[in-house]
Amino acid sequence: MTAYFLRRILIALPTLLGVVVLVFLMVRLAPGDPAVLLAGEFATPETLEAIRARYGLDRSLPEQFFIYMGALLRGDLGESARSRRPVLEELKTYFPNTLELALAAILVAVLTGIPLGILAALRPGSGLDLSVMVLALLGVSMPVFWFGLLAILIFSVELGWFPVAGKGTLAHLVLPAITLGINATALLARMTRGTLLEVLSQDYIRTARAKGLAERVVIFKHALRNALIPVITVVGLEFGTLLSGAVITETIFAWPGLGQLLVGSILARDYPVVQGAVLLVATSFVLINLLVDLLYAAIDPRVRYD
Amino acid sequence: MTRPWRRFFRHRLTQAGLFLLFLYLLGALFAPFLAPYSPYSQDLRSTYIPPLTGLSVRGPEGEWGLWVSPAFRHPLEGVQVRWEEKYPVRFLVRGETWTWLGIEGNLHLFGVEGPARLHLLGTDEQGRDLFSRILYGIPISLSIGLVAVGIGLLLGTPLGALPAYLGGRWDLLAQRLVDILLAFPGILLAIVLVAVLGPGLVNGMIAVGIAAVPIYARLVRGVVLSLKGLDYVEAARALGASHTRILLRHILPNALTPLLIQTSLQMAIAILFAAGLGFLGLGARPPEPEWGLMLARGREYLAVAPHVATFPGLAIVGLVLAFNLLGDGLRDALDPRSR
Numbered sequence: 001m002t003a004y005f006l007r008r009i010l011i012a013l014p015t016l017l018g019v020v021v022l023v024f025l026m027v028r029l030a031p032g033d034p035a036v037l038l039a040g041e042f043a044t045p046e047t048l049e050a051i052r053a054r055y056g057l058d059r060s061l062p063e064q065f066f067i068y069m070g071a072l073l074r075g076d077l078g079e080s081a082r083s084r085r086p087v088l089e090e091l092k093t094y095f096p097n098t099l100e101l102a103l104a105a106i107l108v109a110v111l112t113g114i115p116l117g118i119l120a121a122l123r124p125g126s127g128l129d130l131s132v133m134v135l136a137l138l139g140v141s142m143p144v145f146w147f148g149l150l151a152i153l154i155f156s157v158e159l160g161w162f163p164v165a166g167k168g169t170l171a172h173l174v175l176p177a178i179t180l181g182i183n184a185t186a187l188l189a190r191m192t193r194g195t196l197l198e199v200l201s202q203d204y205i206r207t208a209r210a211k212g213l214a215e216r217v218v219i220f221k222h223a224l225r226n227a228l229i230p231v232i233t234v235v236g237l238e239f240g241t242l243l244s245g246a247v248i249t250e251t252i253f254a255w256p257g258l259g260q261l262l263v264g265s266i267l268a269r270d271y272p273v274v275q276g277a278v279l280l281v282a283t284s285f286v287l288i289n290l291l292v293d294l295l296y297a298a299i300d301p302r303v304r305y306d
Numbered sequence: 307m308t309r310p311w312r313r314f315f316r317h318r319l320t321q322a323g324l325f326l327l328f329l330y331l332l333g334a335l336f337a338p339f340l341a342p343y344s345p346y347s348q349d350l351r352s353t354y355i356p357p358l359t360g361l362s363v364r365g366p367e368g369e370w371g372l373w374v375s376p377a378f379r380h381p382l383e384g385v386q387v388r389w390e391e392k393y394p395v396r397f398l399v400r401g402e403t404w405t406w407l408g409i410e411g412n413l414h415l416f417g418v419e420g421p422a423r424l425h426l427l428g429t430d431e432q433g434r435d436l437f438s439r440i441l442y443g444i445p446i447s448l449s450i451g452l453v454a455v456g457i458g459l460l461l462g463t464p465l466g467a468l469p470a471y472l473g474g475r476w477d478l479l480a481q482r483l484v485d486i487l488l489a490f491p492g493i494l495l496a497i498v499l500v501a502v503l504g505p506g507l508v509n510g511m512i513a514v515g516i517a518a519v520p521i522y523a524r525l526v527r528g529v530v531l532s533l534k535g536l537d538y539v540e541a542a543r544a545l546g547a548s549h550t551r552i553l554l555r556h557i558l559p560n561a562l563t564p565l566l567i568q569t570s571l572q573m574a575i576a577i578l579f580a581a582g583l584g585f586l587g588l589g590a591r592p593p594e595p596e597w598g599l600m601l602a603r604g605r606e607y608l609a610v611a612p613h614v615a616t617f618p619g620l621a622i623v624g625l626v627l628a629f630n631l632l633g634d635g636l637r638d639a640l641d642p643r644s645r
Binding site for chain 1: 482483485486489490491492493494497498500501502503504505574578581582585586587588598601602604605608609612615616618619620622623626627630631634
């Protein structure tokens with residue numbers, strides 16, 4: 001098992017390296033002078049010179065990459081062209097907010113999506129099943145920004161229950177978390193229903209029922225335990241997707257997170273920050289996937305370590 | 307028709323999806339005829355007119371019919387309707403000229419005779435007719451979806467099939483590449499590509515398309531891997547079939563069903579992503595009647611004119627829902643594992 005863990009971690013390393021290469025190439029492949037992209041449009045000739053020297057922009061691409069990589073390993077992600085603050089500082093300011101939002105959203109999704117999926121699977125074909133499935137279908141078909149705007153319109157503008165935008169109290173978190181979580185909720189409901197239905201049709205469930213076990217025991221002790229294993233994987237993957245989905249949700253609710261920082265930086269052509277933010281989200285996603293895989297191997301006895 | 311396809315067309319939800327898609331296709335094809343006005347013609351005196359403003363069913367003499375009174379926005383008192391004036395709604399009227407698919411015309415399904423304008427879904431911040439803009443938005447969203455999915459298919463299929471068939475080092479390399487692309491979750495890859503290419507409608511399409519490449523590659527790779535060791539492939543090779551022939555004639559046709567299912571679902575995702583880019587200001591540019599962009603404008607005036615954000619969103623939901631319903635129906639009918 002340790003060998004499996006080690007190998008799985010080793011596989012993640014080239015992926016991470018590839019992510020760094022792509023993010024590095026972003027600025028070099030974008031149209032325009034990389035020095036201008038890194039220093040900002042209004043940079044003075046001296047600043048441009050300093051940037052060229054710092055990143056070795058007159059040298060070959062591989063050399064530039066080693067300079068970039070070296071700086072990265074020292075935690076130096078460059079400097080924002082807009083605020084002139086180190087990119088690392090910017091990320092440290094905004095990332096916790098995104099993490100908070102994504103965690104709240106995944107909590108919403110787990111606490112509503114999984115129970116809804118279970119309820120639907122227990123009465124397949126019933127009115128409840130049908131309505132859960134239709135709602136879930138709507139949930140995956142809805143643009144989050146539209147759902148968010150409707151939520152603001154109804155619960156903030158009309159009813160005045162929650163603040164329109166911003167961050168501060170717990171009330172500020174409610175609408176953004178539900179908005180960001182809506183797709184994941186729908187996905188989890190569909191997934192839970194599907195796997196639970198599959199498990200319930202298996203022989204060992206029939207055996208358990210034939211033994212005369214209470215239905216409650218059959219469902220919770222025998223069926224759910226197996227059905228939830230793939231669901232846990234999806235929860236993990238969805239959490240990573242939420243980090244990127246937060247880009248849109250944060251824009252709607254003016255939530256001061258990484259997504260807002262990213263979009264603002266793209267529009268202002270502040271490439272060092274764009275690189276930093278993209279690198280952070282992609283790295284987190286790879287690491288989350290790795291964790292999910294390891295967790296999966298640990299809880300599912302059927303995973304073979306070869 | 308074979309049994310799976312019959313099952314597909316009998317499925318209730320699939321029928322709903324097909325019907326929805328049919329409506330959108332009609333709308334896309336006949337947009338200028340169905341829309342009473344041009345999507346760009348503005349009227350700054352009648353901004354944010356709510357849906358159906360000024361419409362009445364009794365004429366000036368009390369006769370039944372559809373009548374429209376002129377509506378405009380007063381700077382202080384809001385929307386005003388001149389109820390004393392009434393103009394009849396006519397069907398198949400001559401109105402603003404349009405050019406569409408090389409055809410010029412000025413016939414519209416309906417319009418108002420006289421200076422009043424009928425806005426089924428109200429107007430936006432520049433007094434443009436929202437119903438007309440949403441109709442003209444259909445071909446935009448559909449073509450974004452088609453181009454993006456086309457890019458995903460054309461690049462993703464060989465990226466998945468060839469290395470998997472060749473195996474060894476090539477497979478490993480392609481898999482790493484796909485892994486790297488998949489490390490940018492959801493809409494992030496599209497956003498990264500737009501950051502490189504620059505914002506805009508075409509770049510947005512390309513970005514959303516490339517974001518679909520790893521998904522197709524992974525799908526096709528799975529199919530090829532599961533088949534290439536089977537006896538019938540060995541038999542074909544023993545009979546002297548070339549690798550190209552084996553891959554194209556014996557292996558890839560088996561990927562058609564999963565590709566078809568994936569493509570329907572991917573259309574839904576591409577349309578959502580493109581609208582998302584438009585919403586963030588990274589996709590289509592004003593004054594293009596792209597739904598995501600329209601929603602973004604509506605967001606700024608949410609409290610004053612909620613209809614400006616509501617209807618483009620509904621249009622997105624309907625189209626995405628249609629493709630999701632189709633994808634689900636295809637899977638239920640064609641995927642032997644899902645039964």
